[in-house]
Amino acid sequence: MTLPLSMYAQLPILIVLISLVYSATRYDRWDLILGEAFRWGSRMAIFLLAIGAVLFLVAYFIDAR
Template identity: 60%
Template sequence: MLVSLSIYWHLPLMLLVISLVYSATRHDAWDDILVEAFRWGIRMFGFMVLVAIVLFAVAYLM
């Protein structure tokens, strides 16, 4: 189990970097960039959790 989870250690860092870069392309002020990065990060995290739940359910039903 530990070995299979070790491939996901980079996901929080990728989520942070991608949300900051995406927000920086939309806004100029740092305050706006950080607020939008937080919002975008929450949405992306929710999407990843939803995908994980669906994959877990599919694996559990098989």
């Protein structure tokens, strides 16, 4: 039985979990944990979106040829 979920739908969950767990190993106070998690989550999301945009443009120009 395989889970019927889109792999892209799970990406935000993965980003939130990784940011929270990583940040919680850096600090003990919840305000610091959440702030650091937000910063790391934003960085990861921007990084992945940038890669997605580059791949989209490459695919677009290859198709346009």
